[in-house]
Amino acid sequence: MGKITSAWETLVGRNPKQAVVENLPHFKALSETGEMPGVQGQPHGDRGTVGKMKESTYGEKITTPPGVN
Secondary structure: OHHHHHHHHHHHOOOHHHHHHHHHHHHHHHHHHOOOOOOOOOOOOOOHHHHHHHHHHHOOOOOOOOOOO
């Protein structure tokens, strides 16, 4: 019955086992540091030629913070 239930959950939504596998690293980081890690707002330096092409292609408008060369 467990395999049938798991297959059904996979078809109609999200497999519970996969949800646990994906959420475990987030829970670990939250319990160890008290916050969720993320990259939003982190500075980046010169992205090079490929990075500049991707920036223009994808229309990124995130500016580099002052003081970062």
